[in-house]
Amino acid sequence: MTAFPRSQARLSALRRRMAETGTDLVALGPSSHMAWLSGVHPHGDERPVMLLVSQGYAGFLMPALNAAAARADTDLPFHPWRDDDGPEAALAALLQASDATGAGLSVVLDETMRTDFALRLLDALDAPRRRFTDDTVGRLRAAKDETEFQAIKAAHLINDRAVRSAFAALKPGMSEQDVVEVIKASYKEDGAELEFCSICFGASAGFPHHYPGATRLENNMAVLIDTGCRLDGYPSDMTRCGYFGTPDDRYREVFGIVEQAVQAAVAAAKPGVRASEVDKAARDVITAAGYGGHFLHRTGHGLGVDIHEPPYISANSDVVLAEGNVFSIEPGIYLEGQFGVRLEEIVILRAGGAEIFSEMPRDMVVLGQ
Template identity: 35%
Template structure:
């Protein structure tokens, strides 16, 4: 029993993840049954994943110790996925307690236990519908030595209502828990910036799934087809290639609508001479790819053909600038300079790129004035574009990983100026 609740403590552990200790109160131990690996990493992959998780937890513990915190509490879905391999699919509360010295434990809704066990080797504490998860959480935090409020929270991802309930369960004022120096949000975001080899492998697989999708879309482009039909072709081909789902809402824009950088896919029908802008991505085990290619139905109009060549040159210039130690603002400048010198600077109306990983947009950002420097393991998009109102737009986007001596482009579908249909 923990504070009057009947909880189920599931005895699993992440070898090397802690030094002992069992956050949470005593409960009925349940032996972890063997499970099929269908849909999950192989034994070899799982070993790499465990090593990655151990490193990630130790980085969090180091953060806690440096700030005199007894424990960290992770509640954001992205950080939860990063540290556990599991993402909470419901609105029911889940929280990961990481003691500064001790083994992490994950509080989850009871109906998610089987799914969590298939993804994570962490110690689990399950709460049933009708029980108060925050009372259970307070027991776990007290067991970790954080009952007096020495807790690092993900402040950017913690709703005010949850903050109040956590504080109330501990008998504390919410303000006691809001130590800016112990905010886990920027620390975890910074930790996720540099990808390890397992993450890069997943991002490469997700990028490879885009090729058959673009091949299928190119074959389907013809006058009279709708944006939604091409979007459906892209998505079905990605799923057939093994994607778990789409990385974000697929954007397919025809003709003048392609001048809207984030326009919505609709029922517009394709006409000869219209460009087709396709911005989409695949999701694999939470990791996301992101590509944009622009083709034309029939012959390219002269001005848009010129624009395409300028945007391609900007894409290539920015990729050539990507290497360790280079400020991200310089990469943006490399793309922007090409477009400005061609006379289209006023029509390049967004940053050159963004970080990519478990989120489709994450740190670091390839934007003017960003003095943060590139490091090996950074994965960014390079996506310059020119958008002519009432005429059309061209964007060419690639996913790029920073290596020890330069970079490697993950997306490989052709950037040749193509006509279709």
């Protein structure tokens, strides 16, 4: 019996999917795909490393200097190679073991693999037909199991505490970077690590991807906090907005519109619905209110091992959402030179609709009055 049952279950699921899609070989580089499937996350540099999976075999092309460290995470066979020998013979042996020597094989390539790794593999095959991982590993990763749900949930509860702490710590004269430090300390106390953090004061929030800096908090200033941690291999992601002082009518109006857009998208998110329909539900609310030109990005992105992964919730996505999909719903309105409001939830699709991970209300946080 394998010492790595989770990886074995995922490998079996991949082989079933390969049979359904007529795939002869899956090739993964040192990426989140490899980590998800095998638990192995080797150092990625110029030395070729890949995991090949066929119906009868799964094994690694592995630089010899990384083999001992990687062995702790898998019982799959290694085809090691040394710097003074090069990877050619080891790759040929791996392809032979994988029964991947025929002509016209259907090969799935890791889209995040280094180009030189991918070309080395393709050059070693005979007229392969290649595509990326969307309908194999990518599809399997998109449907989260209960273990993944629990990991993502735990990360979000830590995130809730950190964001509450950040709002509570706000004082006049604090810089955006000061708030990042408050959040990092909260994560550390709960055993998590910072994944990313965007703190936006005032006009900074008018840019969807503002990098926190020296801007200092003043009275009557909008505040946007978009942050996430990583715990046990899985991230969190959430955006909350508030006001330090007395919110004016314009801010209250925009906040209310964005909240309605979130509610509309959450209500639209169900198994069997296209991702574009969820995007449209949010976008229609904002457009009807006269701010369509200020909603500058898609409604959401998938979340799993990676903070951004499929499915993407965009206007041009025909992806049909399925039970177990995890993704963000984060409409926003950005008024350059004034402020921005974005409210974000990460949801998992259940049979009856979307379940939100965060337990922190989206209510406007008003402080410092």
